[in-house]
Amino acid sequence: MLFLFPTNKPTLSNVSACSNGDHFSIIFVMSFNFILICKVKNYYMIELNYNLVVMKMFKFLLFPFGVLYFLVTSIRNKFYDFNLFKSFSYKVPLIGIGNLSSGGTGKTPMVEYLIRNFSKKYNTVLISRGYKRSTNGYVRANNKSNPSSIGDEPFQIFNKFKNINTVVDSNRVRGVSNILTEEPSTELVVLDDCFQHRQINLKLNILLTTYNSPFYNDFIIPIGNLREKRKGYKRADVLIVTKCPDLISKDEMDSIRKKINLYDYQNLFFTKIKYDNNLKGDMKLNLDKIEKSIILVTGIAKSEPVISFLNKSSIDFEHISFSDHFNYSQNDIDKIEKDHNKLIVTTEKDFQKIQLLNRKNKWVYLEIKIKFLENEPLFNSLVKQAIIS
Incomplete structure (x- = not known):
């Protein structure tokens, strides 16, 4: 569901970028947790908490599909439990x-x-x-x-x-x-x-x-x-x-x-x-040495941990968020760098794709461990x- 309203200027403080050329295009992302804000020329989609708004509005309509999915997956699992479907074993663990x-x-x-x-x-x-x-x-x-x-x-x-x-x-x-x-x-x-x-x-x-x-x-x-x-x-x-x-x-x-x-x-x-304080990528840099504002670019399922980490590290940053497993194009990189002449921090997963594209800014990534x-x-x-x- 899209909630759009016309405006000449952004009225929201945190807009999640979904760039495609000169204008932003609609990317409707429903991960059952949130909806991204996307600019469409002079329109903005309001960020809504899915659990609080969309689920309440559409729970009745979605319920039959949930029942059907529940039955299909349950029957499939029972077939495996009763060995009606074959499972394969190997000598190697x-x-x-x-x-x-x-x-x-x-x-x-x-x-x-x-x-x-x-x-x-x-x-x-x-x-x-x-x-x-x-x-x-x-x-x-x-x-x-x-x-x-x-x-x-x-x-x-x-x-x-x-x-x-x-x-x-x-x-x-x-x-x-x-x-x-x-x-x-x-x-x-x-x-x-x-x-x-x-x-x-x-x-x-x-x-x-x-x-x-x-x-x-x-x-x-x-x-x-x-x-x-x-x-x-x-x-x-x-x-x-x-x-x-x-x-x-x-x-x-x-x-x-x-x-x-x-x-x-x-x-x-x-x-x-x-997270490792030693950033890698286009350069090696310790997080403690960052004094100026930076850009955080993420294309992962849940950005909250990295946002929390940067906040706790007292890093001033602006966050540009893409959908999980986002396939970055050269236009995306050019748009980000055109609007922001700053150090850009991203995730290790995102950097695997971004490093293959042309970049003017310095891009570094946070290595993650458990x-x-x-x-x-x-x-x-x-x-x-x-x-x-």
Whole structure:
């Protein structure tokens, strides 16, 4: 739903840029959390909180679609539970990372954590879908790969970790089978975003959910963000509450633990996002050395953590927000740089695409990692046990 009103001057303090040439074009983004503000010549779309406005207005209309989606996903899962649909197993340990929601839970930092901590000892392969890539089928990353051919997140990991093999394939069974044929010495396969891929059996199934939007408070698509019913969490061996605040208390952790209602075979962990103060990209720069106002450019599902980090670091910035996995064009970069002659900070994922375009300004990115708030040795021991057993 669009709310448009004519105006000659911007009356909103924070306009999310969706540039396309000389004018801004409508990009209607409904992630079931928010709607971006977009300029259309002399019109502006009001930013609305989806949960407070759109959900209340359209919950009745969307409910039948939610029921239908619920039935389809539930029947599919039951077919796998009763072995009516076949699942494939492999001798090589497969560790999967996924979520019940539609995105933004921090899967890529978790994938990088596993690779960083285990790929030096075990020959590791990453298999991802390669979201929004221009290619189809099975593709193995090589020196000619780019964000378009394999997806921005796999490209980021491929560039970052030269000691692993990176593969993209929406068919995880085909992807695993092909890479094990090509690389028989593989000792560990990490599968990104595979919680709903029941066709493949995992040695360790890791489910992520965010602190601010836990799955037990969410609803199934299209009413909410869940890809399947909440009870799907029972398939997880490990659950991780991601993007926690620094000062989360033990009592609050216990409260979350009770709300999830863990099974005896499950373990729960809590992590937070940790940004590196040492910026990389077109130049190396410590965040503490920034004294002038900067531009923050993001094209990710949830920008709140990076915004919060810059605010806590007392950085003066203007934020230009694009939709998740945004495919930047040269016009986008030219428009940003034409309007802003400043240092531009972006995310590591966004920089993978932006670095391939011509730039006049200096662009740097914030590297992101995760930090366990407790019991990190236990988590690593569970991963190691899954690999060697």
